[in-house]
Amino acid sequence: MDTLAIIFLAVVVLVNGAVLAYLFTDVFKKKELREPLKEKKGWINLSLAGLVTQFFDFMGIGSFATLTAWFKFTKAVPDNLIPGTLNTCTLFTLIVMNLGTITTIEVAPITLIVSAACCGLGGFIGAGIVSKLNINAIRYAMGVALIIVAAIIVARQLGLMPGGGEATGLFGWKLAVLGVVAFILGSLMTIGIGMYAPMMATVFLLGLSPLVAYPLFMGSAAIMQPFASYRFVREYKKTGKPLYDIKTIIAVSLAGTVGVLIGLFIITSIPLDAIKWMVSGVLVITSITMFRSARKAKTQPEAVAK
Helix, strand or coil, X not given: CCHHHHHHHHXXXXXXXXXXXXXXXXXXXXXXXXXXXXXXXXHHHHHHHHHHHHHHHHHCCCCHHHHHHHHHHHCCCCHHHHHHHHHHHCHHHHHHHXXXXXXXXXXXXXXXXXXXXXXXXXXXXXXXHHXXXXXXXXXXXXXHHHHHHHHHHHHHHCCCCCCCCCECCCCHHHHHHXXXXXXXXXXXXXXXXXXXXXXXHHHHHCCECHHHHHHHHHHHHHHHHHHHHHHHHHHHHHHCCCCCCHHHHHHHHHHHHHHHHHHHXXXXXXXXXXXHHHHHHHHHHHHHHHHHHHHHHHHCCCCCCC
C-alpha cells in the first residue's frame, strides 16, 4: 500500500480514536452515563440497529436517516439525545470502513486525500454560505441530478451509451473538479444533505470505477464527522447535560462493525457490472429520499429531515 494511503489511514484512526477516547473518559467519571449500561433491556434492539444500518451505510445508502427512524420507532433513544448519538455512534465503524476499503479497493492516494481534504474544508468554510441557501431547492436539484446520473448508468449498462470508466485515480482538471465537488458536498453535509450518493454520481461521471466511490466518501466522512462529534462531547463536559446515549454508541459500534464487514465482503466479491446496477439503485433511492424530505419540509416546516 502507498505511503500516502498509510498516512491517511493513520490520521483517520488517530482522529476518530482520539474523539472516542475523549468521550469514554466521561463514562468512567460520570454516573449518569454509566446507568444505561446496567439495564439489560434494549441491547438486542440497538445491536440490530447497528448491524442493519451500518451495512446499508457501507453500501452507500447512508445511516443517519435510518438510525433516526429506528430510534424514534422503537423509542430506544430520547429525541434530545439523538443528534449527539448519531454523530458519535458511528465513529468506530468509520475507522473499520476506511481500514477495509482503502486496504482492499485500489484508489490513487492523491485522489483520496484531495477528496477528503476538500470535503473537510467545505464543512468548515462553506457552512456559513450554504446555511443561507434554500435547502428545499437544493434537495429538489440534487434529486433531479441523481435521477439523471442513474439513467445514464442504466443506459450505459444496456449498451445505449458508451461505457463508464474503470480508472482508480484522477489527475489534472478532473482532480480539480472532484475537489470542487467534494468541497460543495462537505458544505451541504452541514445542512443535512448526505454526500454518499452524490459522490457516487461524481465518481461515475468522471470516469472512475464505481468501487472507488467507497473509499472516497468514507474517507471524507471520517475526516469531517469526528469534529462534529467532538463538539457534542465538549458541550457535555461544559454543561454537564448528557447529549448522547452511551449504550447505543457501544451497541452500534460493535454490531455495526459486523454489518460493515458483510458489506465489504459483498462489494469486493461481486462483479463490477453488478456494482454499477447497485449504484444506480442507490442513486434512485437517495433521489426519492431527497424529494420526500423537501415535500415533508414544505408541508411540515418544523420538521428537519436528513
